[in-house]
Amino acid sequence: MITEEKYKKLYNKERQIIDTRLASLLKNRKPESLYEPSAYLLGNPGKRIRPFLTLLSAKAAGSSFGKVYNAALAIEMLHTFTLAHDDIMDNADKRRGHLTLHKKYDLSTAILAGDSLLSIAYEYLLKDLGKDAKPVIATFTRSLIEVCEGQSLDKEFEVMKTVSLPLYTEMITKKTAIMLETCCTVGAQIAGASPAVVKALSGFGKNIGIAFQIQDDLLDIAGDEKSFGKNIGGDLVEGKKTYLFIKALEKADAKSKPYFTCMIKNKGIAPAEIPFYKNLYQELGVLEDAQKAISAYTNKALKNLTVIQDEDNRDLLIRLANHLIKRTN
């Protein structure tokens, strides 16, 4: 059995290794005008959940961490590439307390550093591949394709009046969940897992990814400002079509509906209105709906783990899932 303490010890150890390797892998590359901004971006402290999940997935499929370490770093770079370009599209000033790339440098640098990180991601992925390269590259590439599609859908949502729950689910599956799914699939594929194990681990990653995004939507309104690291109610201010918003619009009665229609029309609300809208959400019970959806997707994710024979390896993935879902930030 893997205790919480044991899990945390392993996570902290690997996170440090991941950080160290990410911090050094662009060193000595030229030109500096390209790799210095990329290194800044990669150095932005993250939870490194994706590479850690890749390691655990490979381990669950019978491999050592060492066999997939470069692939794990590659997925973190793929993720970081999406952040750089998303931040430009969202015109974001900061990410995790640090200036975004296009604010610290300029637009050209941010576009190019993103592109370059993606190129280095493929380079690192290849390091862990041999004759098995094709299916793994296909998984990684599918992830890149879907992330672009998901981001495009998300941009579409900004100008759409209403968004259906299935379309929302498609968007977060492509924009967020695909990346966690890819961690699991790539880890399992490089480990040489059977198709059944690859499929199960992919299913785990995908569903935990969907739960993770709905949790993100929930934290925007129910989270603790300090540990969340973003302003509470930011999604409301921006008029984002989140899980909560979609459910609220679905459940709204004659009394509350005009407030949501107004929010759509004005593409958001004033910060002063956040408590009022939070109250509306509470009255409509959409915070509980979100919580239920998170539980449902988490359970769906965990069911996949029955194929993993080794109890410890299964425990590690369960603990990671619980950390992802119970996180407050």
Added chain:
Amino acid sequence: MITEEKYKKLYNKERQIIDTRLASLLKNRKPESLYEPSAYLLGNPGKRIRPFLTLLSAKAAGSSFGKVYNAALAIEMLHTFTLAHDDIMDNADKRRGHLTLHKKYDLSTAILAGDSLLSIAYEYLLKDLGKDAKPVIATFTRSLIEVCEGQSLDKEFEVMKTVSLPLYTEMITKKTAIMLETCCTVGAQIAGASPAVVKALSGFGKNIGIAFQIQDDLLDIAGDEKSFGKNIGGDLVEGKKTYLFIKALEKADAKSKPYFTCMIKNKGIAPAEIPFYKNLYQELGVLEDAQKAISAYTNKALKNLTVIQDEDNRDLLIRLANHLIKRTN
């Protein structure tokens, strides 16, 4: 022997097939907000030199066109991805007479359509690969890495006072020549060529690529405005560190040097000054220098072709090289 007529017939035929396939390959993909702009970009009529070179290289290495067609399209998509992002960085309004993506749509769409084209490029490349995937993906990825480095160097040049000829050559090798090199390498690799043949064809592609870029620099001042499709002297107006400029600065005497220093200081010249600077270039003989360099790199490229046994296949590559170099647009 391949006559000019026969070459042109083959080129026109394949160009049409390439155009047709590029025009259809994003159809029916969703979301439209992503793939419609990407399709617009891919449909922008180009000479399709890169995919054609990929086909010819594979043929020279003993393969049929059919075996590398998807890879050929992949390289055109990789090239088109770079154009989309370069146009943003250069704040270009038009390309080949068509509005650039960020002008026709918006910044976010242009970034994302570029990213997406790159993702589809990898998808198409994989279609032509089997157990041999790794080295081909490595070639393609190296190309992506170097294109980013080359573009970054090119941006650096904008704020540098002087650029040495070796640094200029490094920049164009990475930004331009690598892509033609990749066409040849990928074509030869998928064809299953021996390392010696792969190396020779790569060398052909690289050197013809360098010649191609110097030719581009030369056409900016010596070309025919109508067929060149750009304004003559545009590089001078923008103060670009071209082959001609670097050579001119190198050869300038006390009388002419201040004009170039002034151009550096002002980051370009006024359009009315173009004839004056063209005259300076002529006096310093840098148009001839460029022509000589083009010939030297072309000869270096062609020497590589001695490894190609089949005369017709060799002729096709020679004809393509001559077309690239003798082009007026």
